[in-house]
Amino acid sequence: MHARSVLFKALRLLTLVGACTALSSHADDYTDISQLLRANKFPEAMTRVDSQLAAKPADPQLRFLKGVIQRNLGKQDDAIATFTKLTEDYPELPEPYNNLAVLYAGQGQYDKARVALEMAIRTNPSYATAHENIGDVYARLASQAYNKALQLDNNNAAVPPKLALIRELFKPNLPTARAASATPVVVAAATPAPAAKPAPIPAPAVAPPSKPVATVVPVKPAAPVVAPTTPAAKPVPVPAEADAAKDAEAAVMAWAKAWAAKDMNAYLGAYSPEFKPSGKQSRSAWEKDRRDRIMGKSRISLTLDNMSAKVNGDEAVVKFHQAYKADALSVASRKTLTLKKRGNRWLITQESTGN
DSSP states (O other), X not given: OOHHHHHHHHHHHHHHHHHHHHHTTSOGGGHHHHHHHHTTOHHHHHHHHHHHHHHOTTOHHHHHHHHHHHHHTTOHHHHHHHHHHHHHHOTTOHHHHHHHHHHHHXXXXXXXXXXXXXXXXXXXXXBHHHHHHHHHHHHHHHHHHHHHHHHHOTTOTTXXXXXXXXXXXXXXXXXXXXXXXXXXXXXXXXXOOOTTSOOOOOOOSSOOOSSOOOOOOOOOOOOOOOOTTSOOOOXXXXXXXXXXXXXXXHHHHHHHHHHHTTOHHHHHHTBOTTOXXXXXXXXXXXXXXXXXXXXXXXXXXXXXXXEEEEEETTEEEEEEEEEEEETTEEEEEEEEEEEEEETTEEEEEEEEEOO
């Protein structure tokens, strides 16, 4: 099989698997479609989607699913049209751009794929899947350029080794890229979402904590039932790493709370001076962009769960599942924050989504 078709077949399959996984946790309206997708019953899934779109034509998640189904039915042009319209109606969502790029790349239109992926990254600089996919697209564009160079000068001895490296990278028996997992994208309480991560739920004004917060009530300790001659048991010391992990998780929760409350001083203050935005964006441009995006929302809700922290010296890596809702938008994703301790504070040095 041609290397290109192997690469983007993997991308398509992974994107579809992500969509099915994300859907299973959302509203009952999507359950049947999710099951039909898992069973590869695409005509039946299309009938169900069209039926629901008749009642909710603006629903972004249903429209995203329709694009997925169209692709799997071999209707590539229809799928491209569906995802293109989604990027026009919901330019803040990176997943439709990514899937549009996968379709373009599958047709060998790498320049269009590159532009779509650059838009996905511009929309969400922490979108790890788009960064990985654009690397593959750049490699394909390089391959085309090297082949053209050989056509123009077949005596150029510097080109064949470069081509050989790219061909080795994209051997059919090697995994070459990881497609974006579709995340549900929900529009307001009435409209759910597309892409690898959203669902329709009215967004509360404040983000609930990812873990239940226990109310601490002071209680007098009961008198020990021990003979006077028995020495009291020594408390078991808590490892320093465990305390540090809890502190790092607390810092992440404070960051999320500031984000939901639109407290920009606290939110931006959670980032270390060492933090560098993804891509070519400067720190000042990134901060302005974050202010505009956050303050432009009338209400924001964040829920963090399945959180885990690993500490190594003064560095911590915290992973969690994030459910973000803002006005008519709802997105769920895996997120990783790397923090470094400065003084007595844990500050964010790196931020990535989708891994």
